[in-house]
Amino acid sequence: xxxxxxxxxxxxxxxxxxxxxxxxxxxxxxxxxxxxxxxxxxxxxxxxxxxxxxxxxxxxxxxxxxxxxxxxxxxxxxxxxxxxxxxxxxxxxxxxxxxxxxxxxxxxxxxxxxxxxxxxxxxxxxxxxxxxxxxxxxxxxxxxxxxxxxxxxxxxxxxxxxxxxxxxxxxxxxxxxxxxxxxxxxxxxxxxxxxxxxxxxxxxxxxxxxxxxxxxx
Numbered sequence: 001x002x003x004x005x006x007x008x009x010x011x012x013x014x015x016x017x018x019x020x021x022x023x024x025x026x027x028x029x030x031x032x033x034x035x036x037x038x039x040x041x042x043x044x045x046x047x048x049x050x051x052x053x054x055x056x057x058x059x060x061x062x063x064x065x066x067x068x069x070x071x072x073x074x075x076x077x078x079x080x081x082x083x084x085x086x087x088x089x090x091x092x093x094x095x096x097x098x099x100x101x102x103x104x105x106x107x108x109x110x111x112x113x114x115x116x117x118x119x120x121x122x123x124x125x126x127x128x129x130x131x132x133x134x135x136x137x138x139x140x141x142x143x144x145x146x147x148x149x150x151x152x153x154x155x156x157x158x159x160x161x162x163x164x165x166x167x168x169x170x171x172x173x174x175x176x177x178x179x180x181x182x183x184x185x186x187x188x189x190x191x192x193x194x195x196x197x198x199x200x201x202x203x204x205x206x207x208x209x210x211x212x213x214x215x216x217x
Contacts, residue, residue, distance in 0.1 A: 012081075013076070016075055016076055016078065016084060017076075019075070019084065019088065020072060020075040020076075023088060023091065027095060030095070030099070031095075031099075031135075031140075034099050034102070034103070036132075037103065038102060038103050038104075038106035038134065039103060039104055039106070040106065041106075042106035042107055042108040042133075042134045043106070043107055043108070044107065044108055044109070044110065045107050045109075045136065045137055045181045045183050045184065046181075046183075047181065048181070048182045048183065050175070050182040051175060051181050051182050054172070054175050054176050055176065056112050056176060056177070056178055057176040057177070058114065058116055058118070058120040058121045058123075058124050058177075059120040060172075060173040060176040060177055061120055061123045061124045061127055061173070061177050062120065062123065063169050063170055063172075063173040064127065064141075064170065064173040064174060064177050064179065065123070065127065066166070066170060067141055067144070067145050067170050070145055070148060070149075070166060070167070070170065071144060071145075071148050073152075074087070074148035074149075074151060074152050075087065077152050077155070077156060078151075078155075079155055083151075083155060086199060086200070087148075087151050089199060090147055090151065090195050090196065090198075090199040090200070091144065091147070093195050093198070093199065094140070094143050094144060094147055094191065094192070094195050095140065095144075097191065097195070098135075098138065098140040098143065098191070101137070101138065102134065102135045105137070106134045106135070107134065107136045107137040107184075108133045108134045108136055109133055109136050109178060109179065109180060109181060109184075110178070111128060111133060111178045111179075112178050114128070124177065127177070127179070131179065136179075136180055136181070136184050137181075137183060137184045137187060138184055138187030138188040138190070138191050139171075139174055139180045139184035139185055139187070139188030140188065141170070141174055141179070141180070141188070142170070142171045142174060142180070142184070142185050142188030142189055142192070143188040143189070143191045143192045143195070144192070145167045145170045145171065145192075146167050146171070146188070146189055146192035146193070147192040147195055147196055148167075149163045149164060149166070149167040150192065150193075150196045150200075151196070151200070154200060171185050171188075171189070172185075
């Protein structure tokens with residue numbers, strides 16, 4: 001029995017798991033590799049009043065990394081293959097668009113020195129060590145978060161408030177952790193809206209709606 005045949009015999013939940021695992025491995029590998037290459041010299045973005053108003057908060061690194069759980073949850077909530085593959089398509093369009101911008105127009109943020117010894121500060125130093133200071137504009141973190149939120153809300157309307165609140169909290173945390181600036185957040189949000197419209201505008205007539213009880217209607 002070949003690998004594809006074995007995969008087709010798995011339950012839909014396990015198929016979603018392996019589908020998302022493959023995407024995650026590809027994303028981490030490509031982001032780590034492509035983040036090392038860009039044209040010219042990375043330029044800083046200007047501070048706005050929002051960046052100056054929001055202080056650095058080490059504990060918000062927990063909100064920042066919750067984005068990964070957010071994306072995994074969104075994947076598991078896809079009700080059928082069509083939704084899952086369309087979400088994957090939108091995901092790849094988003095990351096490759098960002099990779100192109102990062103290569104042509106590299107920017108960077110001015111991070112703070114994290115001196116605390118608490119667990120949140122330790123997490124912050126780990127995040128800083130794993131992530132490049134470039135690849136900032138637009139924020140890929142924000143784009144993928146809002147894209148996932150829009151996709152989930154399209155099928156699960158009763159999740160609108162919790163998913164939007166969570167997405168907004170993640171977006172704000174990119175500033176309070178000094179991973180991004182306000183311009184990164186706004187542009188990342190715009191990218192997510194454009195990709196969602198491109199991938200889902202013609203999907204509305206045949207898309208499934210999942211009720212609170214979990215029934216597809």
